[in-house]
Amino acid sequence: MTTTFDVSRRGFVVGAATAGLALGFRLPFDDGAAHAQAGYPDEINAWVVVQPDEKVIIRIARSEMGQGTLTGLAQLVAEELECDWADVTTEYPTPATNLQRGRVWQSFSTGGSRGIRESHDYVRQGGAAAREMLIAAAAKDWGVAPGDCRAEKGVITHAGSGRSTTYGKVAKAAALLEVPANVPLKDPKDWKLAGKPVKRLDTAAKVVGRQVYGADLRLPGMLNAAIRQCPVFGGKLASFDAAAVQSMPGVRKVVTVDDNAVAVIAERWWQAKTALDELPVKWDEGANAQVSSASIAAFVEEGLTADQAFVGNQNGDAEAVIAKAVRKVEAVYAYPYQNHATMEPMNATAKWTEDRCEVWCPTQNGEAALAAAAAAAGLQPQQCDVHKLHLGGGFGRRGAFHDYVRQAVLIARHFPGTPVKLLWTREEDMTHGAYHPITQCKLTAALDENGDVTAFRVRIAGQSILAGVMPQRLNGGADPVTFQCYAPKGDHAISYSFPNLLVDHAMRNPHVPPGFWRGVNANQNTVYTECFIDEVAHAAGKDPLAFRLKLMANHPKNAAVLKAAAERAGWGGPAPAGVFRGLAQCTAFGSHIAACAEVSVTGGKLKIHRIVAATDCGHAVNPQQIEAQVEGSFVYGLSAMLYGECTVKDGRVEQQNFDTYQVMRIDEMPEVETIVMPSGGFWGGVGEPTIAVAAPAVLNAIFAATGKRIRRLPLMHHDLGTA
Known part of the structure; x- marks a missing residue:
């Protein structure tokens, strides 16, 4: 069999970095x-x-x-x-x-x-x-x-x-x-x-602490580097005074990296970091320094009523039916920027000579890391290699983005033949990510005299990941990834059937870079759909489970997991005193998943008691790992729901560490019961799908407990006192 592979440096770099x-x-x-x-x-x-x-x-x-x-x-x-x-x-x-x-x-x-x-x-x-x-x-x-x-x-x-x-x-x-x-x-x-x-x-x-992560790596003769990038995305480095820190302990060199960053190389990392903190630096922040969360929100909100939008799914004539509807229900939801917040900050170790470059790093894509290393090294891919280490968290940050690899190689070129480890500070990691995209969503449902849905309309406004990361994968300008859980078919198909449907996207791309954040657009899209479906069910005076199942007659696998989660949780039966339940379901990453959450709200304080999750991933290779992934995904999804928000002031992300970007604590974590119910015949994902149902199930349970609809996340901004 003949192998066809472009081994030119440019061909390899383009292929690895963009098309997988x-x-x-x-x-x-x-x-x-x-x-x-x-x-x-x-x-x-x-x-x-x-x-x-x-x-x-x-x-x-x-x-x-x-x-x-x-x-x-x-x-x-x-x-x-x-x-x-x-x-x-x-x-x-x-x-x-x-x-x-x-x-x-x-x-x-x-x-x-x-x-x-x-x-x-x-x-x-x-x-x-x-x-x-x-x-x-x-x-x-x-x-x-x-x-x-x-x-x-x-x-x-x-x-x-x-x-x-x-x-x-x-x-x-x-x-x-x-x-x-x-x-x-x-x-x-x-x-x-x-x-x-x-x-x-x-x-x-x-x-036992034997596992070596990138941040732990030690090589003979290794130097260490710390980096600071322009705090405003799109800004540049104007100047710095290397002489002010050159004589500090351990400092070997102060260097520019690309046109927007400066790094200090020292014998030890803390020496490099300390010198960098003392380094006088001036930035050219550019026009983006005027941007704020408020201006971004206004920019995105304008898309909710814009005339032009990319259609992701359509059947019938939803707008005409809504215009003549006996009754309609309408709501606007919003989802913020969020950080990947990996426990291990970005890092890579590089060793460069004129004819060879090696990199040791945590990466979700070794080939893309190799492409980034080769481009920065000025060498052919055959002259480079990447030694992959276990990741201290990835969540998408270390997949499509290898800026830290590029930087490590560029820095190592100042010391040929010497390994140099670049380690970002937590603050650098928090403020120079590729963030979960910001979007808003306006949903409208038309009801007939029986309370049945006759039309369903979804307008998404906001950021496109592909436009910022892989523009060559846009389809006629549209971003198909935006329509996860709304697609007409496939791994992210909508799991309800409506006689009239229109889902479209008014693309609005602020300057903050978007990225593939664990679960990607399934997260907010499932919040939008499942919370709004719950609104419509209550407006129609119908049980949320029965209401959903009627719309899922053509989606038996989705109906099966929803019924399994609801039945295990005791839906329809009495809950413990003061405890209320909420449902959510979707198809994501080829799997069918559902959740039923149990919560109480006392004195405005939320307690999530239990979440029952049902997953049909087709084939279950390791049921224990699936259970662990469901539990871990709920930590991630609930953290996002409770606290996950990156705000922008003067063009820069304000949250710099875990004191201002919170995650769930152990005492906030609910009991999780996982039902693994593989039906065979297909292979679905596990690591990401269940993130999507965690938040909407809890939000719907909060409504049941308080009568309040939470349509803008995170939850920490809302008073949960009863309506």
Whole structure:
């Protein structure tokens, strides 16, 4: 099979940084014995290494950032490989090796809940091919047919003679065999390892403090750098006085980075940071220094009534039906800027020479990091490599954006041959992110005399992520990502059927850069729809569950998870004294999810007691990890609902640390009950979808408790005293 890959630096950089490297690739293993002769003699194929002591190394291209992808993908490979799980460990291949080998591991991108659902097929093929090669090697040694042999837990047995051997004993011989193509994969109903709640592979190292994150990395002779960027987005560096700090302890050099930042390089990071704090700096803040949250809100609000908008979903004539409706319900909702707020600030370590550049960093996309490194290094991608480390949080910040990698390489070029670690301060991290986009939404529903919806109208006004990050992916100027949970079909399809529907987007892009924030636009769109549907149900005098189910007659999977969550929570039955319930559901990232929240409000103080969540992700590779992801996503989603807001004053983000950008505390976290109900036949995401239903379920429960509708987040700005 011929590999087609543009290995020119420009071609690689453009492909990696923008399109996720959706280029030609080979099968998920190399051409038979060729890999053994090309410097990879210890592997069976690209996915599997079996050592003489029976240890099995499974190579995983996707990134581990707490979501369990490393374990889940290893389970899928090990399931087909038929090895002993107790012998399994993992390692990251490097993106340069992937490039060298014709992208044998395919995509390194980890985001959009795609880690398993996008790569499950070819990683399983890698495990199945390795199993067949190991069996074939044993059969060849015994002089029997491979079909008469079977493998289980790393042991190969010949049925006729009873002879057996282990993977470790035949691994070298297996590596020299031709790789079989199109090996049949197991039916999920026959899984023995996948689908089971096995222990995660990355837990022990984290518990004992052995796990090395990017911020922890130490290399011989390493220098350290701290950076300060113009506080106003779009502003530039005007001047600085390096002489004022050059003689401070440990300081080696003060340098400009691009045209908007200055960095201090020192022997120790605290020395660099201290000197940077003392450095006299002047900024050219530009026209954006006049922008505020109020001016941004007014700019976005104008889009709610604008004549021009991009249509994302339409059937019938919603506007005409609304104009003649017996009754209509209307509301405007708003969602603020939010920070990714990863616990580990942005960082990267780079070592540069005139003909080689290496980077060590946490990244959600090793190939995009390699592209950024090559561009900053002024080298070909083949002359660079990225060594990926576990992430201390990603949430989208370390996926499409590798500004910290670029900066680290540019700084390291001042000290050729010396590794330099760049570590952002928390304040730098908070004020130079790529934020959850700001939007507002006007929703209108027409009702007939029976209280049934005859038309549904949604106008979104606000920021486009793709316009700011990947403009080449706009479709005729429209951003399809804006319509998550409103799409006519696909992974983010609307989960209600209306006889007349219109959903459109009036794009308004302020100067604050947007980004893919965990859950992306499913978060606010589900708040908008699910809270408004609740409003309409109450306006019609109908039970919110029954009202939803009637609109979901053509969406049986959504109806199933909604009923499961409601029934487990006791919907329709008596709640504990003072406790009230709320519902929400959606389709996001290919999965169907629903939640029922139980809350109380006493003296204006909210207590979230319990949330029951039901998830149909098609196939459940590790139910325990799914439960953990649901719980973690609720921490993230509820933190956003309660406190998540970045405000703008004088063109800059005001929140600089966790004292002003709060997250949930342990005592605020509700009990979470997770119902995992995979229906099979598809592969949905897990890490992000359930974020979307957490906030609207709670907001609807708050209405049930207080009679108050919260239409503008975060909740911390609202008085929850009863209406």
